Amino acid sequence: MAVIKTENVIKKFRDLVAVDGVSMEIEDGECFGLLGPNGAGKTSLIRMITAISPISSGEVWVAGKDLKKNSRELKSLLGVVPQIDNLDPDLTVLQNLLTFARYFEIPRKEAERRSMEALRTFQLTEKRNSKIKELSGGMKRRLLIARGLINQPKILILDEPTVGLDPQTRHLLWQKLKELKSQGITQLLCTQNMEEAALLCDRVAIMHLGKIVVVDTPLNLISQYVGEKLWEIEPASPQERAEIIRELESHHIEHEEVGAMIKAFHVDSDDLARKLLVRPRQATLEDVFFRLTKGSLVE
Numbered sequence: 001m002a003v004i005k006t007e008n009v010i011k012k013f014r015d016l017v018a019v020d021g022v023s024m025e026i027e028d029g030e031c032f033g034l035l036g037p038n039g040a041g042k043t044s045l046i047r048m049i050t051a052i053s054p055i056s057s058g059e060v061w062v063a064g065k066d067l068k069k070n071s072r073e074l075k076s077l078l079g080v081v082p083q084i085d086n087l088d089p090d091l092t093v094l095q096n097l098l099t100f101a102r103y104f105e106i107p108r109k110e111a112e113r114r115s116m117e118a119l120r121t122f123q124l125t126e127k128r129n130s131k132i133k134e135l136s137g138g139m140k141r142r143l144l145i146a147r148g149l150i151n152q153p154k155i156l157i158l159d160e161p162t163v164g165l166d167p168q169t170r171h172l173l174w175q176k177l178k179e180l181k182s183q184g185i186t187q188l189l190c191t192q193n194m195e196e197a198a199l200l201c202d203r204v205a206i207m208h209l210g211k212i213v214v215v216d217t218p219l220n221l222i223s224q225y226v227g228e229k230l231w232e233i234e235p236a237s238p239q240e241r242a243e244i245i246r247e248l249e250s251h252h253i254e255h256e257e258v259g260a261m262i263k264a265f266h267v268d269s270d271d272l273a274r275k276l277l278v279r280p281r282q283a284t285l286e287d288v289f290f291r292l293t294k295g296s297l298v299e
């Protein structure tokens with residue numbers, strides 16, 4: 001069953017269409033990745049799904065219910081980690097968690113227990129009485145994640161949660177997300193980190209210019225759009241470039257010129273590799289991302 005379903009969702013800011021007709025389904029218990037260049041509309045989509053910003057048109061269902069009609073009830077199922085820190089600067093670390101717990105009507109004693117546990121998990125116990133402005137960037141992000149878990153959500157929605165985290169903390173969060181997934185918690189994870197997406201997500205959607213371009217498992221996306229192996233060739237001269245392209249074309253090898261480099265996809269000819277003096281490299285989700293979001297800096 002789809003835990004989150006959107007149908008032709010649109011977000012407009014005056015005459016700018018930030019989300020341009022997104023229909024998607026996130027299955028119960030899966031980790032669903034949302035990738036896309038800056039300005040693709042990821043945060044705008046997430047803010048509608050989490051009932052933070054109004055839907056311009058289209059439908060969103062959460063746990064089978066219409067979000068517009070049941071937003072208060074459905075919000076209690078969601079744990080949200082926003083992209084931009086919206087912690088209360090006038091409160092301490094612990095007070096931020098306790099205040100947040102009050103929105104969900106969690107009894108005080110239980111709220112304290114959960115807050116202390118969350119602080120322990122994200123190594124913030126020593127900072128519990130510090131003001132927000134006394135935290136480092138990464139500590140604020142950790143607190144934001146801890147806060148998103150305080151209502152023990154059935155569905156976790158994270159907008160670039162690992163930005164600015166040190167490698168240890170990033171691994172700690174990945175571990176935590178895997179653990180939550182094994183407990184059946186559905187996750188919508190927006191990220192710019194392709195390694196993270198490939199590691200954690202069952203399926204990923206690539207968003208570009210307000211639209212979802214593709215949705216599939218990371219492995220399927222790699223095998224469909226770039227192949228398991230690829231070549232990156234930097235010709236030494238225009239003549240060499242022309243020759244390489246002629247070779248690739250005569251072998252019907254899909255290729256693309258990226259600046260000074262030629263990228264060749266779905267390569268499996270060892271003979272040609274030897275002739276062109278290239279070594280195949282394992283394709284990654286990042287290669288898929290580049291292919292599907294070309295020209296994103298032009299707009």
Ligand SMILES: Nc1ncnc2c1ncn2[C@@H]1O[C@H](COP(=O)(O)OP(=O)(O)OP(=O)(O)O)[C@@H](O)[C@H]1O
Nearest residue numbers: 013016018036037038039040041042043044045083
């Ligand atoms: N409150 C707003 N008012 C006007 N335009 C907005 C607003 N929020 C976002 N936009 C515009 O909507 C588009 C999509 O922005 P959005 O924040 O959803 O992108 P994103 O995919 O999350 O990007 P990033 O990777 O940088 O976080 C952008 O063109 C942005 O300028």
Ligand SMILES: [Mg+2]
Nearest residue numbers: 042043044083
């Ligand atoms: Mg964003």
